[in-house]
Amino acid sequence: MSGDIPRDGLAPRFWETKPMTKLNQQEWEALCDGCGKCCLNKLEDDEGTVAMTRVACRLLDDHSCLCGNYPIRHKFVPECIVLTPKTIVENLYWLPLTCGYRLVHEGRPLYDWHPLISGDPESVHRAGVSVRGMTIPEFEVDEDDWEDYIIEEPL
Numbered sequence: 001m002s003g004d005i006p007r008d009g010l011a012p013r014f015w016e017t018k019p020m021t022k023l024n025q026q027e028w029e030a031l032c033d034g035c036g037k038c039c040l041n042k043l044e045d046d047e048g049t050v051a052m053t054r055v056a057c058r059l060l061d062d063h064s065c066l067c068g069n070y071p072i073r074h075k076f077v078p079e080c081i082v083l084t085p086k087t088i089v090e091n092l093y094w095l096p097l098t099c100g101y102r103l104v105h106e107g108r109p110l111y112d113w114h115p116l117i118s119g120d121p122e123s124v125h126r127a128g129v130s131v132r133g134m135t136i137p138e139f140e141v142d143e144d145d146w147e148d149y150i151i152e153e154p155l
Contacts, residue, residue, distance in 0.1 A: 015116065020104060031116070033115060034121055034124050035098065037052065039056055040052050044094075051147075057138060065125070
């Protein structure tokens with residue numbers, strides 16, 4: 001399946017023809033590539049440089065790279081940021097370089113491994129750009145030690 005074939009009621013390549021502000025909930029959620037990088041804890045220095053760590057949000061499922069309690073995540077993680085067309089602009093600096101939301105916002109194409117292009121949610125993992133199998137739950141690492149777990153992005 002490719003980005004030219006409708007998937008689950010989605011119009012082909014809708015992200016190229018519709019402004020982000022006009023996407024419905026299903027289209028918006030489909031832009032997520034399922035890499036799990038946004039759920040990694042980040043460190044920011046005084047200059048605003050953001051470093052990604054292997055230390056994951058307590059709700060991240062290390063195998064699926066998805067939130068284990070997505071519909072009610074704010075009950076457990078109140079600081080979890082809800083991405084919307086407005087918050088993308090405010091949070092672009094920490095979003096992963098390969099993030100579908102970031103790419104579409106910047107007018108760049110999605111990567112071939114993005115599930116909307118490949119038609120396969122496993123393609124992000126096969127391409128080696130997800131955090132599958134490499135994270136450490138945040139409750140296992142003291143916050144003062146997070147700098148020991150910094151990783152480079154893209155993976």
